[in-house]
Amino acid sequence: MTWKPQASLEVLRLRARLLARIRNFFEARGVLEVETPVLGHAGVTDPFIESLRSGELYLQTSPELAMKRLLAAGSGPIFQICKAFRAGEAGTRHNPEFTMLEWYQPGYDHHALMDEVDLLIQEVLEAESAERETFGALFLRYVGLDPHTADRNALERVARVVGEAPFAASELEVDDWLNLLMARVIEPQLGQDRPFFVYDYPVCLKALARLRDETPPVAERFELYYRGMELANGYHELTDLREQRARFEDDRKRREALGLAAVHEDGPFLDALEAGLPKSAGVALGFDRLVMIAASATSIRDVLSFPLDTP
């Protein structure tokens, strides 16, 4: 019976209800729904995300850069519900094609946006209001190390004690260890009763977040966890052209060091940054995972009509 959908019709009806609730939420707040292309000329530069290609074109791994061009053009607050594609990502929480909810609020910082994400989750999932803790305090509490200063050796020692060190442990950088310990040790315990925000990340996990110069310096990034699963990732957005170019250059070098194909940076996006991206905060939320929580599903496959089959 392989022609039949994987998700039950009941879950598919739930998906439709959640989509409607999200659109109502944004309509009531005057956030404009937009669409940006799924197919484009630029791939993702992030060394740990691989684009799917179609000839010379790339399927988008996220609508982020196109939406920032809309912000630079003066769109005001915008949201989008779209498909995104990432090569090779398949598992109980990943499907190579997935649905993303992404939105931007000019004038917001990451705390103001966390407030809004919190309200959305309360409304859409009927959840309680969220808890909030800095990455530094959280890491110290669960792992016993300060993530802003811990070195590779200290992180590896802890990982070995909890049985989480991979075979090729010597190849891992500080950011890899932080991500691994977060994903394997901390994440399963987060947000069991109510949604949980982690914010202000170590600089090595900055991605596209703005840095705040204090001691230690932090990246104004946040993630949302609920029922032991990462649901969303957001930033007080980087708007500085020079800093953005430097981060693309870091990506390029790391891709080269890892022996990955070179990816050209997104020219029109850099032009938009030069023209001026308003100070804003943005967040991407995995819609399929939201449905997983609403449906109490343990695999993403059970909330997709037709998940991509593994060969």
Add this chain to the structure above:
Amino acid sequence: MASSYGINQLRTGLKILVDNAPCVIIDLDLVKPGKGQAFTRVKFRNLKTGRMLEKTVKSGESIEGADVLETEMQYLYSDGEFWHYMDPNSYEQYQADAAAVGDASKWLKEEMQCSVTLYNNVIIQVTPPMFVELEVIETEPGIRGDTAGTGGKTAKLETGTVVRVPLFVQLGEKLKLDTRTGEYVGRVKV
């Protein structure tokens, strides 16, 4: 020599070498933060000890394959220390030690076909057939008419193994037994 596998070549059922021990992959899952290095969580069973273990592997790593072969062999005899088997195709003989035979020894009878796991051409595991037929060599006299099989008694089989059987089972009868549970299934009509 077995080859090595890249992370995206890993599949359940694949035999791999972990800390020099042959293992079989039971389950795989992707661990991938939105931003950052992808890892794969591999759940595997040690083929020698049966222990279930888990390991995180980084994308780009490779894992050594284990030269493991599963095949059918005929059980010949035991000399008290080793259990001897023959490959019915090559007539080549193999010996298995007590660790490899394990609980299978309770059911082994000459000429029985067993599935064996070979690692580097040495038997590391023996699995008896799911059902075996063995003769009763010792039991209390059967009670005729008690076909309901209520209550029960013990019976010693020709392999020396003692099992619980219904009261009507007679000395000299052949019984069908489930080797996975060690339970009596029925009498074999001769």
